[in-house]
Amino acid sequence: MARLNRVERQRKLAEALREDPLQTDEDLAQRFGVSVPTIRLDRLHLGIPELRLRSEGLARLSVVHTRTLKRQDMIGDLVDLVIGQSGRSLLTTDESMAFAGSGVVQSHFIFAQADSLALAVVDGDSAVTGLANAKFKHVVEAGQQIVAGAEVIRRRGNRWVVLVISRVGEITVFRGKFVVLTDPFDGHRHAERDRKEGALS
Incomplete structure (x- = not known):
């Protein structure tokens, strides 16, 4: 320009x-x-303000709207959420997340941010991850900020397919598809209730 x-x-x-x-x-x-x-x-x-303070402000506004996770269960700050459709989170990495000596962030932190975001975007009282197809595309160095974006691409009943792409700046560092099951224990609870009621009759 x-x-x-x-x-x-x-x-x-x-x-x-x-x-x-x-x-x-x-x-x-x-x-x-x-x-x-x-x-x-x-x-x-x-x-x-700087990005960290902007993201914290957005997180305070957005986190109250998630149904499936509490704030302490999120990995990263939830900064944007439309339940049942999409969301974004930001993870500020530090040395405690990195391998000693190399400064490269360990992959399970990157995965955990994406996984918790996938759980947050679906619509249900509770949710669990049933399946994940994950690809780590680029290393992340301690101190970098990861912005993860999630989009619901398909739903059938209580089974949701969520695409999550994580970036550092313009670089894609992670891409994953998650199959998320909402309210996974309802069927078990109903069966247990019916069994108890049958025993009492």
Whole structure:
């Protein structure tokens, strides 16, 4: 895009972050053709907080709407959710998640973020993962932020198929399809209740 003057760039920056608050300073710098420090100065001038604080604010607004998981069960911060359709979460990685010496984040943290997001987007009082087809596409280094996006692509009864794609910036680091079962114990509870009622009659 053509180089914008400072006022116009800041106006478009504010619009871009209203549309998608999870864009990184690096993403925005590339989009507007300026340096990362310039984007940070623009944010400061506009009173827009850094990504971590923006995601925490979104998480406080969104997490109350999930049915299947409590906040403490989520891996990463849930920042956007339309139950039965889609959602996004953000995981800020650190050294405690990485292999000693290499700084590479261990894969089970990446999987756990995606799995908990898949469970969060489906509509039910409870949910479990029945099957997962996972592909780890790129290494993640400690300190990087992973944005996972989930979309329900198919549903049949209490069986949901959820696609989750996780990215660091523009790089896809994980892709997985999850088969999620909602209210999986209802049939067992009903059978147990019928058995007890039959024994009492």
